[in-house]
Amino acid sequence: MIKLYDYLPSGNGYKIRLLLTRLAIPFERIELDFDAGETRSAEFLARNPTGRIPLVELEDGTYLSESGAILYYFAQNTAFLPDDPLTRAQVLQWIFFEQYEHEPNIAVARYWLLHGPIDDEKRRALAEKQTRGLAVLAQMDQHLSDRQWFVSEACSIADIALYAYTHVAAEGGFELAPFGHVNAWLARMAGQPRHIPITEG
């Protein structure tokens, strides 16, 4: 069975849990306590030198890291990754956007606020992440103003990647109320078949 090295509060881990569950692919979840340094142990670094979860161990023992690459791997030949070459690139565009623009601001702000303490230097960095994170949410809202899903006509791994930290953005200090299209899309995501919450392992 596929093994998922994971950390329950992580949105990056949740992306994989959510996709595998929606695809009805069974997996064994191995929880690592990030705060206790379990992702920095010699044993885990031998599996993934970046020391990051999620990490997937396939049935033949191959390891695959980076949430975007793992989403892509399992979505191939499913409705979560359309076949058309341009559409696939557009799906990846939004996943790269998530990792470069969204996660470093919204997810990191959430992590800091959930874990504290916040010193003066971190407070300044947090203010910058608030500004950038709000710009990201505004871009998402604008994009969703005339469509149901980020790419094409169905829920793809672009939606799953962006959902993970957007739906808990309030925990990073982001007020979602002004972003009506984002809120409607969050509700659509939560209403999909076999949806699970981030708290479910």
Place this chain on the structure above:
Amino acid sequence: MIKLYDYLPSGNGYKIRLLLTRLAIPFERIELDFDAGETRSAEFLARNPTGRIPLVELEDGTYLSESGAILYYFAQNTAFLPDDPLTRAQVLQWIFFEQYEHEPNIAVARYWLLHGPIDDEKRRALAEKQTRGLAVLAQMDQHLSDRQWFVSEACSIADIALYAYTHVAAEGGFELAPFGHVNAWLARMAGQPRHIPITEG
């Protein structure tokens, strides 16, 4: 003809220039002066709301952003992106690694040093980027210790993505001499057919 909105010193732009040139795909390069704010103009933001280059305009007028997604788009059905589903995911794993671990440390340190001035707060952030960037280079060196290319047996878009800012890492204050496998791989990249330097538009 394909249009590439670009900024010559950018490694992210260079990735696309290098792939298109190696594939012998003609393109028109449109240089934007990042330092003069040309990527923040209303005209450019209408094309790409993130205000980032590279941005590609396809012949039908479709825009594609995010260097990793653009690389993927053009590499499909070429030797730069093998067909096997796991191999493709591994190629993407390294491109996500580049955007999340490598570029925010090595490319940003290079940008700061090339553009100055460096105040005390930036100096502290720079020291952290040096530490993280050196760890990234060490991971690359370890991975290359028993292989010629990052994935599989041939140069892929993973190599192109990682080459762009690694070969100019010295401009970010990173000493490459200790990383022998990385240096050998940089030389292999520069010796490939139709290779171009970052300074060539």
